[in-house]
Amino acid sequence: MSATEAVTPSTGAAGGRSRLARGALAAAAIFYVALLLLLPLIGIVTKAFQPGVSIIGDTLSRPDVQHAFLLTGIITVITVVVTTFFGLVVAWVLVRQRFFGRSLMNAVVDLPFALSPVTVGLAAILLFGTGGWFTDFVTARGIQVLFALPSMVLVTIFICIPFTIREVVPVLEEFGLDEEDASRTLGASIWQTFRRVTLPNIRWALLYGVALSTARSIGEIGAVLIVSGTISGKTETATIYIFSGLEERLEAQAHVVALVLATVSIVLLIGIEWLHRRNELARSNT
């Protein structure tokens, strides 16, 4: 039973005083959120439109801006696909299998949350930069990793690894085992069982993880900044464009791109909220 009703005395002087207290608490919380989030959000809308509405069209028609959005999109898609697929594999292995080293694997999944994104970028340099562990291997094959797309994708994947896994694992833990066993005994193949039984169970958790990974990939700055080399038209993501734009005395353009990202985030947020609710509902209903 969820306590969504207000639980306070509602009569007499105690009621009046508590109503005041309640009001004050609510006001404090709302004020805090407004100061931290709502007002700055309004601030960036205002700042972006300061030079006039035409700045939007002017910015979005620049080829380097368009390429920045495209690059963010490419990195995000690859990251989400990889982390979702392999995240499912890992989640499955963690929940449905018993083996020596399972808790170690569990801990490794949490590692990306413990690292600052700049550390991830540093790792890429240590692996693929001068004297790096894999430098000779990739140079011999003519593959450019640093200051090019591959390193940017790799660091973003690292950062997004835990999302899918952490959302799917609790759902897999709570239900599905009996149904899956029943399905297998009745003769269904592994793939059929997965598609017909498991997937519907974890559907909302999976999508929720996808939404979180998407938001995180779009917003990544620390790691990609180190590995990208900020080559305009080649290795500038939308966030890097903002970062460089502020340096290039292209502040107006930077604010427009920031506004676009903020808008995309809000849309994504609505999706995240909805999926989160569906996920919670699904978990509490079964």
Add this chain to the structure above:
Amino acid sequence: MLLSFKPARLAALFVAPILALSACGSGTNADGTTTCNGLPDQPTLSFAAYSTPREAYGKIISAFKSKWKDEHNDQEVIFQESYDGSTLQASRVVSGYEADVVALSLGPDVDQIADAGLITHDWTKEADGGMVTTSVVVFDVRPGNPLGIKDWNDLAKPGVEVLTPDPASSGGARWNLVSAWGSALRGYGGVTRGDEAGATTLMQGVLGNVLAYDSSARKSIQNFEDGNGDVAITYENEVITAQAAGKEDEAVYPPSSVLIENPVTVVDKNVDKHCVREVAEAFVEYLHGDEAKQIFADAGYRSTDLATAQKGGGDFPAIEDLWDVDEFGGWDALTTKLFSDTGIVTQAQAG
């Protein structure tokens, strides 16, 4: 450890597009060298420069692209530009950033790339000694120069907050500090001519007042514009660029300055790999030409001829005492003296 097919197949599926997107055209031989069949249809030139000349190069690159288009059957050249601290860029090129043309702040950064085997010709033998622009060191002060700053000893006074970039990553920083050192030794900044001990004390005084070492000259001046510090040591052309962008920066010219000379050259290994040597060399040649010189001049850069640079003219004040690094044994000697592990600057930064 057996791998079931699905994960391996999918792994290959996502690796392939990454490789495809990162590879560049042209045929690669077994030994890694490339055979070029002339220029690609749409040649892409990767251009790495130091942090401050981006506005100037923006204009020059547009002009060059139009000229090339007119002279080569409407062929479109794509430029991929990157601007950051000079030494940072050099390190990146050495670490695998495949820049075709580099425009850096000072010779030693180009030498760093040459030492790594990426530049195989003697870039100093090119036109103007390989340099395309010059500038002088100035003090960027608050409007009206409230602290009455005139020379280097004013920066060493107690309580003055100084901004300069970090010599480890920015070429501009090294120019700044070499200028301080050289000016002092030449009898300016309140130091007797030839007095090394006095010059050292002056350097330590200035460095002790540094508020922050930003990683590039551009970041340093923007830090100053954000309201931090009392004075920023920077390039003359940076202040002019800032003023053109409507900022309140004001330049004070110390009487003595080093002649800042900025090199540009083609990175042999990369142009041959990307098969864009023809365009790259044409671009560098263009930079030494009259059209480019005019654009540079309009953007606040001085002439590559020392006498002309010293005289100034127009918006460029004459410099009382203008000298180049050879006066003090060139970059090798200066780097040892100032920026090595036992160098004056390094010691002052650590202390």
Add this chain to the structure above:
Amino acid sequence: MSDAAQTLSGRSTARWAPHRTAAVLRHLGLRGAAIVYLGAMVAVPVAAIVTNGFGDGLTSFRTALAIPYAWTAIRLTLITSAAATVINAVMGTLIAWILVRYRFPGRRVLSSVVDLPMAIPTLVTGLMILTLYGPNAPIGKFLDRFGIQVAFTWVGILLALCVVTLPLVVRQVQPVLLELDPAEEEAAATLGAGAWLSFRKVVLPAVRPAIVGGALLTFARCIGEFGSVVLVSGNIAGKTLTAPVFIYQLANQFRSAEAAAIATLMFTISFVLVLVTARVTRRVEV
């Protein structure tokens, strides 16, 4: 899983023999894939950081920490993170409380706004803060009159950290509050306990693990925060330079060993915290 299937099929185990080999292969194959994925994408980069940090024993550490403002940066990071954690532990609990217990127009909207930092890029958050609290911005100019400077000071850092980690405690506490049985609080009320006493003695013990878990997550997040802090703080060494930005600067200059040393130090702190959090929050999710 395969055991259950075998038991259920009873005497048909013989019939499963060829399928059993395939099942075992698949079993191991999935586990292998998970190990390779996590090994290559997580373990290897982390190993690169730690081995480079400790490469020549403690030499890199000492060199890195000998840089004049290194310790200041680490101290600043830890102190501002701790402060932000305390603030958001309190405010986060408060916000969770009013979201769960109160009914008011716009409650859903508030809930979504609180989650905004999960979706919005940290760089955009930093920019948002600057547009409002920067030196030439409305609130910034207003506060300047009282001598309070937000941008390019520790205040700005604290503000950025609070914004970015706002949802973390809220999301840990909210589900716990939802599942709390109001009967106990009602009993306390009938026995004459005031709202605050009832909260302290009845509610707080129940949500304490969630608050602690959220607080640890917040702290771990704060000490690695880059995107918002790099814009808002001004990165003045010895004054407002934080550890992540310091690592970024070192990595950018290819001073990898020193960067790795500092990174290892920070990562150890947050990894320990993330592990502890995992234990704590798992106990909560009954």
